[in-house]
Amino acid sequence: MAHRFESVADVRSRLAEVNYLADDGIAGVVHLADRLGKPVLVEGPAGTGKTQLAKSVAEMSGARLIRLQCYEGLDESKALYEWNYKKQLLRIQAERNNESAWDDIATDIFSDEFLLERPLLEAIRSTEPVVLLIDEVDRVEVETEALLLEVLSEYQVSIPELGTMEARQIPLVFLTSNNTRELSEALKRRCLFLHVDYPDLEREKEIVLTKVPEVTDALADQITRIVRSLRQLELKKAPSVSETLDWARTLVLLGVEQIDAATATDTINILLKYQSDIARATKELNAQADGTKRPGVPQR
Amino acid sequence: MSGATGAVDHDDDPPVPDGLGAPILDLLNGFVVELRAAGLPVSLTENLDAMEAVQHIPLEDREAFKYALGATLVKSNSHWRAFETVFEVYFSLRGPEYRLGDEEAEVDGDPGDVEGGERLPGTGGEGRGGGGGGSMNNEELAEALYRALMDGDDAMMRALASQSVRRFAGMEPGRPVGGTYYLYRTLRHLDLDGVLERMLQQSEQTSPERRSPLEDRLARDEYESRIDRLKKEIEAEIRRRLVADRGVEAMARTLRKPLPEDVDFMHATREEMANLRVALHPLTRKLAVRLARKRRHGRKGPLDFRSTVRHSLSYGGVPAEPKFRYPRPAKPEIFVVADISGSVAAFARFTLQLVHAISGQFSKVRSFVFIDGVDEVTRFFEGVEDIGAAIHRVNTEADVVWVDGHSDYGHALEAFWSRWGHEIGPKTTVLLLGDARNNYHASQSWVLSEMAHRARHMYWLNPEPSAYWDTGDSIIGEYGAHCDGVFECRNLRQLERFVDNLA
Numbered sequence: 193m194a195h196r197f198e199s200v201a202d203v204r205s206r207l208a209e210v211n212y213l214a215d216d217g218i219a220g221v222v223h224l225a226d227r228l229g230k231p232v233l234v235e236g237p238a239g240t241g242k243t244q245l246a247k248s249v250a251e252m253s254g255a256r257l258i259r260l261q262c263y264e265g266l267d268e269s270k271a272l273y274e275w276n277y278k279k280q281l282l283r284i285q286a287e288r289n290n291e292s293a294w295d296d297i298a299t300d301i302f303s304d305e306f307l308l309e310r311p312l313l314e315a316i317r318s319t320e321p322v323v324l325l326i327d328e329v330d331r332v333e334v335e336t337e338a339l340l341l342e343v344l345s346e347y348q349v350s351i352p353e354l355g356t357m358e359a360r361q362i363p364l365v366f367l368t369s370n371n372t373r374e375l376s377e378a379l380k381r382r383c384l385f386l387h388v389d390y391p392d393l394e395r396e397k398e399i400v401l402t403k404v405p406e407v408t409d410a411l412a413d414q415i416t417r418i419v420r421s422l423r424q425l426e427l428k429k430a431p432s433v434s435e436t437l438d439w440a441r442t443l444v445l446l447g448v449e450q451i452d453a454a455t456a457t458d459t460i461n462i463l464l465k466y467q468s469d470i471a472r473a474t475k476e477l478n479a480q481a482d483g484t485k486r487p488g489v490p491q492r
Numbered sequence: 493m494s495g496a497t498g499a500v501d502h503d504d505d506p507p508v509p510d511g512l513g514a515p516i517l518d519l520l521n522g523f524v525v526e527l528r529a530a531g532l533p534v535s536l537t538e539n540l541d542a543m544e545a546v547q548h549i550p551l552e553d554r555e556a557f558k559y560a561l562g563a564t565l566v567k568s569n570s571h572w573r574a575f576e577t578v579f580e581v582y583f584s585l586r587g588p589e590y591r592l593g594d595e596e597a598e599v600d601g602d603p604g605d606v607e608g609g610e611r612l613p614g615t616g617g618e619g620r621g622g623g624g625g626g627s628m629n630n631e632e633l634a635e636a637l638y639r640a641l642m643d644g645d646d647a648m649m650r651a652l653a654s655q656s657v658r659r660f661a662g663m664e665p666g667r668p669v670g671g672t673y674y675l676y677r678t679l680r681h682l683d684l685d686g687v688l689e690r691m692l693q694q695s696e697q698t699s700p701e702r703r704s705p706l707e708d709r710l711a712r713d714e715y716e717s718r719i720d721r722l723k724k725e726i727e728a729e730i731r732r733r734l735v736a737d738r739g740v741e742a743m744a745r746t747l748r749k750p751l752p753e754d755v756d757f758m759h760a761t762r763e764e765m766a767n768l769r770v771a772l773h774p775l776t777r778k779l780a781v782r783l784a785r786k787r788r789h790g791r792k793g794p795l796d797f798r799s800t801v802r803h804s805l806s807y808g809g810v811p812a813e814p815k816f817r818y819p820r821p822a823k824p825e826i827f828v829v830a831d832i833s834g835s836v837a838a839f840a841r842f843t844l845q846l847v848h849a850i851s852g853q854f855s856k857v858r859s860f861v862f863i864d865g866v867d868e869v870t871r872f873f874e875g876v877e878d879i880g881a882a883i884h885r886v887n888t889e890a891d892v893v894w895v896d897g898h899s900d901y902g903h904a905l906e907a908f909w910s911r912w913g914h915e916i917g918p919k920t921t922v923l924l925l926g927d928a929r930n931n932y933h934a935s936q937s938w939v940l941s942e943m944a945h946r947a948r949h950m951y952w953l954n955p956e957p958s959a960y961w962d963t964g965d966s967i968i969g970e971y972g973a974h975c976d977g978v979f980e981c982r983n984l985r986q987l988e989r990f991v992d993n994l995a
Contacts, residue, residue, distance in 0.1 A: 200549065200556055220549070220559040227548040228541065235569060371569075372781045380567040381535055384545075387569045393717075417710045424713070453706040477706055 196226045196253050196321075196364070212241070212248035213391075213398050221386040222249060222364075231344045231365035233329075233380065236388035238370055239432025243327055245388070246366035250323035255364070258318075259325045260311040262332045268339050272349055274308040302353035312343050315363045322363040329379075330369040337379050340367075345382045391433065393420055399433060404440045414451050415440050422463065422473055431463040438462050453478050520546070523582045526744045527565060530574050531751045534565050554583065570752050570771055580728065581735055581744045630681075633659070638687055641718050642694065649718075653725035656682060663733055674730045684719050691715045753985040757839040757955050765838065768984065772842060775988060776849035793817035823855040824921045824948065824994075829908060831926030832892065833863045833899045839955035839981065840925050841883050846991055847923070848873050848882070855919070860912070861886060862904035865894030868912065899929060901971070902936035909939045916943060921994070922950040924975070928961075928968035935967050940974035950974070953981040953990065 204219040225232045234242045250257035280301040315324040347359035400412045423430045542564040549556045566575045640648035660681040661674040735743045752771040799815035830840035851857040858870045867890040872882045952975045962969045972978035
């Protein structure tokens with residue numbers, strides 16, 4: 193099978209073209225996923241671009257994105273396939289006057305024509321290249337996870353009445369998880385694991401500059417440094433990348449050139465969503481940064 | 493655990509492919525064995541995946557190599573640290589920029605060093621080939637380091653880190669001391685706190701106008717992160733040298749640390765404690781989600797007779813469709829009674845934190861802490877979002893010392909019984925936390941027997957290994973006889989399992 197990408201560097205530069213700045217880890221794992229034909233399990237804090245990664249990969253490789261949003265109570269009729277029973281009924285009704293044998297009808301109504309494809313089957317049967325995104329897989333119950341296993345390891349779906357549907361092409365599969373529960377070993381074993389964390393200072397600054405072009409270099413620098421400071425505090429919910437971007441946009445709209453403590457305090461509710469976090473951050477940002485208050489070297 | 497641990501030796505014999513040379517294969521094999529020894533569940537398929545993955549990346553790219561192995565072998569973020577440590581040990585001597593180098597030629601070959609060389613005072617134009625950093629005296633080294641930190645010059649920092657280790661750590665081959673000892677010796681000479689202050693002053697002076705506190709803070713954060721980076725470089729350098737000295741396997745063994753969920757509460761170091769606190773947060777969230785789910789998806793409620801009859805009307809009076817009441821499982825009421833004396837304080841703190849984080853699953857949570865006196869601390873947790881702060885207040889404000897601040901379970905239990913005993917009812921589950929080391933005081937175990945009669949359940953969680961129970965002044969057997977269960981809770985894994993079963 194032809195590979196989609198040349199090398200890690202290739203993945204990286206092509207992702208950059210669609211405005212997704214990947215670090216070495218991300219690009220490396222995407223590259224491997226293509227080479228090994230394995231799904232990628234993307235995990236990490238909310239708002240670090242997990243879903244965006246799948247979208248960007250689809251965009252850069254010109255593939256169609258098929259998305260399966262997981263939720264509690266998802267079952268195979270929503271994820272894999274379903275028989276279109278209304279149409280089947282109509283078919284039986286239409287045959288009533290004819291003399292055709294029941295056997296014929298039975299084989300007939302369980303054919304392709306009466307099959308409703310759901311995302312997983314659709315991804316497998318598609319002839320054009322596809323990126324399959326299984327979003328927030330940690331929301332389904334452990335038992336439902338098993339539905340995914342056949343698709344993820346063999347790229348096939350078994351339908352009792354029709355036999356096994358094999359993939360016409362191997363789709364790139366991304367599963368995202370917010371880590372609200374431990375996924376089963378069986379699922380993890382079939383996937384490459386990618387932990388997406390908050391980006392480091394330089395990368396986040398680049399992200400801000402790419403996504404919010406109006407922002408000046410100096411402002412972007414200041415924004416990311418303040419965000420990094422905030423992430424070091426013990427907060428209930430640290431500011432995510434998307435919140436950083438929102439903040440940058442806000443500051444641009446407000447015409448801020450230089451952030452001082454007052455501006456930061458006034459707009460901090462964009463970065464932080466819990467009252468206790470806001471109170472804490474405000475206190476920290478306004479505190480006199482004297483040497484006695486904090487130990488010289490971070491105690492970690 | 494995926495149970496493949498037994499197959500260590502036969503994993504990778506035939507199916508493993510052509511592209512890899514035997515040395516790399518051996519190395520990877522040892523690497524996987526070490527990962528398993530460190531407690532990571534690496535299955536056979538994952539191992540094969542890793543073997544395949546590394547064929548698709550250029551071997552000389554160390555970062556790509558690391559991520560390829562990470563993506564295939566490590567399936568949980570909390571295991572990443574352990575993986576990194578093992579990786580550093582196993583692949584520390586590979587890659588051109590990580591070459592150890594002998595005494596002289598340690599800064600060559602790296603393009604970043606061309607200008608770096610100019611900045612090295614005492615390094616003459618004829619170059620680093622002969623003298624390298626070696627000809628600098630200590631002050632010059634400190635000066636160069638300070639400047640590298642000031643400019644955030646990573647290549648320079650790495651060179652200087654290795655320089656400092658060579659100079660200050662005083663490493664001797666074959667000496668049986670740990671890396672931390674060398675780290676300490678190196679850092680003592682570098683006086684990084686002083687350097688930080690100096691950097692701050694310097695940047696203060698060079699900035700054109702007076703800086704706001706916010707800017708001060710940001711500058712400080714930046715410098716701190718640079719110093720942190722330097723420390724990591726120094727640590728890595730020491731590790732590289734130790735590996736070179738002692739060999740990969742011995743080094744991996746000494747560095748092996750338990751995973752966060754397996755860290756023993758009673759013997760955790762400060763760093764492990766910090767990691768535990770970080771690990772606890774997602775754990776509580778997971779637990780809360782799981783419990784809420786369990787509650788919702790539990791059995792149906794009892795038959796709702798009225799509703800069934802009402803619905804039977806549409807079937808002509810035949811109760812074709814039975815209706816059930818909405819399930820409302822009883823939520824237990826929890827009393828946590830925790831010993832917070834020195835030896836078990838950490839354990840009590842984690843348990844309190846965990847129980848309060850999922851307090852939504854209980855109708856009421858009340859907490860009491862004791863040493864030799866007892867005090868109720870529920871008020872510290874009420875309406876507080878930050879449980880950490882509440883725990884801090886518990887430790888500082890609760891009135892728990894009666895005579896001398898040594899554990900006296902007997903007196904504490906008696907006091908608890910007389911003040912709050914009547915509030916224990918048939919819905920209450922009592923959790924007693926402690927090692928039951930009573931300093932040979934009177935046990936007063938009649939209190940527990942009375943309590944067990946009134947309460948719905950009474951459990952004892954003991955952070956000591958069960959082998960130590962009933963040795964010395966531990967009287968867990970005497971207390972435990974009255975409880976519905978005594979559980980060993982030495983690490984997060986065990987604690988999580990207990991709380992999960994509780995709700």
